[in-house]
Amino acid sequence: MRTPVIVVGVDGSTQAEAALRWAIDESARRGARVEALLAYHQEPVFVPATSMALHPYGERPRRHPAQELHATVELARAAVRDAPDVAETVVVGEAADHLVEASRHADLLVVGTRGHGPLAGAVLGSVAAKCLRRSHCPVVVIPPPVVDRTR
Known part of the structure; x- marks a missing residue:
């Protein structure tokens, strides 16, 4: 018998962190294995011809995406x-392309959303919307937290 697989998209946002926690919690109920996937765009490296006291990453160097993903998973x-x-x-x-491809071997795909895109009545294009349209397995979308603006 094959172990079910839950694939979850992680991008460093609070919604993705919530999606990861949900997927981990759900994996216990299903006896599933969790796979966290982080997709990123490779940024061009800026190397000045002469020292201009500029650091290409601003004040502090960024961690490698694998380090970011590992820290998020551990939290x-x-x-x-x-x-x-x-x-x-x-x-x-x-991200959407890689998540859709990963959904081919998954039993469930979990993504967070910031509330933009068609889920909020705006223009199509968010990762969550693309996953909903193209996934090869059921998709769970973790919405942003509700903010009480009456206070």
């Missing part, structure tokens, strides 16, 4: 009791 696992191990994958390219 999410710490928030869920008896959290399973999480497979971590970092790829270069469009």
Whole structure:
């Protein structure tokens, strides 16, 4: 019998962190394996011909995306009791394309949304919307937290 697979998109946002926690929690109910996927665009490297006292990443150097993903996974696992191990994958390219491809071997795809795009009545184009349209398995979309503006 094959172990079910839950693929979750992680991009460093609070919504993606919530999606990862949800996927980890759900994996216990399903006896599933969790795969966290982070896709990023490779940025051009800026190397000045002469020293201009500029650092290409601003004040502090960025961590490699694999380090960012690992830190996010460890925080999410710490928030869920008896959290399973999480497979971590970092790829270069469009997040939606990679998530849709990963959905081919998944039983469930989990993504967070910031509330933009068709889920909020705006223009199509968000990662969540593309995953909903093109995924090869069921998709769970974790919405942004509701903000009480009456206070």
